[in-house]
Amino acid sequence: MSKNVEMCNESMADYLDRIGAGKVLISREPLSYDWTPSELVGRKDELGELASMFFGIENHNVSCRAVITGNVGSGKTVLTRRFCMDVAAKLEGRRKVSIAHVNCRSHPSASQVLQQIASSLDSGHPERGFSSGEVIQSIRRNIRSRESHLLLILDEVDVLVRRDNSDLIYKLLRIDEDKEGEGTLSLIMVSQEDSLFTLFEAAIKSRLGESNILRMRPYVASELVEIARQRYEASCRPNSVSDEVLRKIGIFAEESGGDARMAIELLDRAIGEAEKDGREKVTVDDVLPSKSRSASVEPNQVDGLKLHQKLVLLGICRRLKREEEVSSGDASKLYELVCEENNETPKGYTTFWKYLKHLESEGLIVSRASSSNRGRGRTRYITMPNSVPAVIGSRIENELLRR
Numbered sequence: 327m328s329k330n331v332e333m334c335n336e337s338m339a340d341y342l343d344r345i346g347a348g349k350v351l352i353s354r355e356p357l358s359y360d361w362t363p364s365e366l367v368g369r370k371d372e373l374g375e376l377a378s379m380f381f382g383i384e385n386h387n388v389s390c391r392a393v394i395t396g397n398v399g400s401g402k403t404v405l406t407r408r409f410c411m412d413v414a415a416k417l418e419g420r421r422k423v424s425i426a427h428v429n430c431r432s433h434p435s436a437s438q439v440l441q442q443i444a445s446s447l448d449s450g451h452p453e454r455g456f457s458s459g460e461v462i463q464s465i466r467r468n469i470r471s472r473e474s475h476l477l478l479i480l481d482e483v484d485v486l487v488r489r490d491n492s493d494l495i496y497k498l499l500r501i502d503e504d505k506e507g508e509g510t511l512s513l514i515m516v517s518q519e520d521s522l523f524t525l526f527e528a529a530i531k532s533r534l535g536e537s538n539i540l541r542m543r544p545y546v547a548s549e550l551v552e553i554a555r556q557r558y559e560a561s562c563r564p565n566s567v568s569d570e571v572l573r574k575i576g577i578f579a580e581e582s583g584g585d586a587r588m589a590i591e592l593l594d595r596a597i598g599e600a601e602k603d604g605r606e607k608v609t610v611d612d613v614l615p616s617k618s619r620s621a622s623v624e625p626n627q628v629d630g631l632k633l634h635q636k637l638v639l640l641g642i643c644r645r646l647k648r649e650e651e652v653s654s655g656d657a658s659k660l661y662e663l664v665c666e667e668n669n670e671t672p673k674g675y676t677t678f679w680k681y682l683k684h685l686e687s688e689g690l691i692v693s694r695a696s697s698s699n700r701g702r703g704r705t706r707y708i709t710m711p712n713s714v715p716a717v718i719g720s721r722i723e724n725e726l727l728r729r
């Protein structure tokens with residue numbers, strides 16, 4: 327303890343200078359993926375299409391449905407958030423709207439999804455021992471008693487369908503059937519899988535309608551530049567990031583699949599580089615994709631892996647979409663989660679380690695030992711410097727879905 331205190335005192339000034347210099351950064355918040363900009367870049371047509379699927383929504387007995395598909399970082403989540411907020415604002419005074427956004431990757435079972443909906447309505451948690459049908463009806467009563475309309479977004483819905491089939495979706499689509507009064511709920515389902523529709527039974531397909539699918543195309547460089555610019559302007563001091571820097575970010579992000587997340591991540595890291603050096607300006611050299619992502623591994627290299635090697639890699643990819651590295655301990659937990667989602671029994675620890683070694687020998691991952699005396703035994707830190715984790719991850723997910 328006393329040693330810690332000493333260390334703190336010694337390095338205090340230094341330490342605070344580094345994180346608090348703020349020569350570039352004013353607020354971190356707009357650099358987070360969850361920040362919802364007031365205007366989306368380059369999605370006017372898509373918003374218009376979505377609006378046309380919600381034709382008539384101002385009428386009290388009307389319910390709408392939409393399915394949105396697209397790659398990671400194509401802006402599916404932010405589009406649905408923006409759209410629902412805009413709809414709620416537009417209908418103010420005419421129709422009350424409640425919004426529930428459930429990420430099925432974080433809440434993959436039907437009962438967890440229902441729990442999320444119920445708690446977002448502030449109606450308390452559904453008690454245990456009720457069937458999903460009963461919980462749905464209690465959600466319905468809640469909405470109707472407030473004369474509201476529920477805009478429900480089921481994000482990453484393929485995870486729910488894969489795990490629990492489409493029973494819940496079927497029930498939600500029929501929430502008003504054989505009941506008095508209609509127009510309780512509108513449903514937007516979001517998935518990376520373009521093939522989502524094929525997973526559904528005919529009864530669901532006919533209720534959704536093929537024309538209600540919106541496919542999000544990847545962004546082009548000029549759009550990615552504007553997405554990065556929007557974040558920069560909201561988070562940094564004026565003139566700290568030049569057009570040249572933004573252009574480089576746009577080009578790199580386009581090359582890695584038109585992923586907006588990549589653009590934001592590159593900007594974030596470039597700002598970090600400048601801050602670390604105590605500079606007032608971000609330079610083109612601060613944009614560093616090659617450090618961790620030169621696409622020297624071909625995505626199809628994963629096709630030859632064994633099933634559980636893929637599951638291990640998928641867990642790692644999911645974390646590395648957002649973070650620089652993942653510890654072997656976390657990778658093992660992520661692997662167990664992936665197994666659960668896919669109804670597979672996880673292999674034991676020894677086999678898990680063997681698979682990590684194999685992935686490393688294939689160049690798919692790189693690992694290093696933890697810096698000494700952290701007392702973590704054989705913990706290793708894993709990165710994927712030779713590939714784009716999001717791309718590898720969705721390739722594996724697509725394949726699992728086709729099983």
Ligand SMILES: Nc1ncnc2c1ncn2[C@@H]1O[C@H](COP(=O)(O)OP(=O)(O)O)[C@@H](O)[C@H]1O
Nearest residue numbers: 359366367398399400401402403404553586587
């Ligand atoms: N058109 C856009 N304009 C501004 N920001 C965007 C746009 N598209 C995506 N983003 C931002 O990029 C990040 C990734 O988008 P997200 O909606 O999470 O993608 P997806 O759900 O398709 O993986 C989010 O932080 C989001 O706010």
Ligand SMILES: [Mg+2]
Nearest residue numbers: 402403404481
């Ligand atoms: Mg999303």
